[in-house]
Amino acid sequence: MVRWIEPDRKADNTSIMIRYPFKFLSAYNSEDTDIFFGRDEEVEQLYQMVFQSDLLLVYGGSGTGKSSLISCGLASRFEPHDWLALTIRRGRNINESLRSKLASMVKQEVPAGMDLSWLDETEEAEAGSELSQQIQTLYRQYFRPIYLIFDQFEELYILGSAEEQARFIDTVKEILGMEQPVKLIIIIREEYLGHLFEFERAVPQLMRKKLRVEPMNLDKVRQVIVGATSHEHSNIRLRQGEEEAVVEGIFTKVKGEGKQLTIQLPYLQVFLDKLYMQITGDEQRQAEAVFNTKALEEIGDMGDVLRDFLQEQALRIQQQLTA
Known part of the structure; x- marks a missing residue:
């Protein structure tokens, strides 16, 4: 607000423009970097972590500002050309929401003067899943590292089926094996960390780089x-x-x-x-x-x-x- x-x-x-500096109960985003305070230490830790691993876990209690830490704090450390941040919520199915988000970005207008006709020939020559092709196309279109931010990840375990969860784990494994620069940031309430047991068994690096957002x-x-x-x-x-x-x-x-x-x-x-x-x-x-x-x-x-x-x-x- x-x-x-x-x-x-x-x-x-x-x-001059006078600004009310508080957001009440709304999350901070990339437009609020000038009024985002109190999380310098966490922002610095997170910024260092993204260069140390392709998979990060951010957790903490409800309302501690986990989403704001990413969408505003971490965002402030990057220039627009340094990252392409896509935030994904589960919706009805986390796997379909991911593919829908990627598709929506690929369909956006190409900047004037940029010739991407060569992509058609390159894509025909390369095999891969639909997800792999989406990320390849997205990277070639924007030429920026892709950051997939899965917000309120606990919804996958509150509302999702075992099949949906297993499919998402396979998706993460596939993404981590890609050649394109793709980072995954998972944001979850700490009381649901125990639900990540099977996830960690399949993807051991899940817990290697994690940050707790303290009160x-x-x-x-x-x-x-x-x-x-x-x-x-x-x-x-x-x-x-x-x-x-x-x-x-x-x-x-x-x-x-x-x-x-x-x-x-x-x-x-x-x-x-x-x-x-x-x-x-x-x-x-x-x-x-x-x-x-x-x-x-x-x-x-x-x-x-x-x-x-x-x-x-x-x-x-x-x-x-x-x-």
Whole structure:
């Protein structure tokens, strides 16, 4: 949920765009790299891993930001010509979804001036499965390493049949044996790691390069809040002299009375948006806000925030149903 405000005019008559720096419960993507904070260490680890293996496993609890880490964090480390990222969700069948995604990319218009007529002769001369031919054609069309990102992979084990799972394992084995530069990144909730036993037996490298996305500790929360509010186009600031108190106060409010040292990212996202709304009351997220200790004291604890949030969502659903 990122909204842009109409340009303001600076003293030198140049225009700037003011941006609401939080995404609420939406995932970050490649257009959000300037407001993606708190995962520098994980992004660097993942970036190194993609050069060490053709198969990576990214796992963590629900809502820890696994998808955003790939689609925004890792994406920020590549130039557009360095990778061709294709995100695949299971849909009705993961194998068919993969082939459909590849086919949709191959069918896209060829850039003006690029002659690919020679592909027809080359493809006729080469044997291989439909999948192999799709990837060969895709690579020749884009001339970029292909990254196949299987998001919410646990759906294969929640909804998929044993036949679908076995077929996908065969597909992975086939891809890993191809000559074209193809990387596979599998994103899964950690409670489903045990379901990967047969997968790992057939593809031993599955667990060799893996990254766990941890919940947010105080340092990462500090990076998120300070980064987002220090961004030159952000419409949110921290009150001068209260920066550390506000950061620690937010972390404490979200964490609650427990002794844990981390917090859940969705809770942080809801809390930050609620704090902004309490200060501004602007549902369009256009007004400027200054986060301060007084506003933080007035907002209540995380239980109050979640209760208000759920009540608001229930009211909106009711209004939509009766409209």
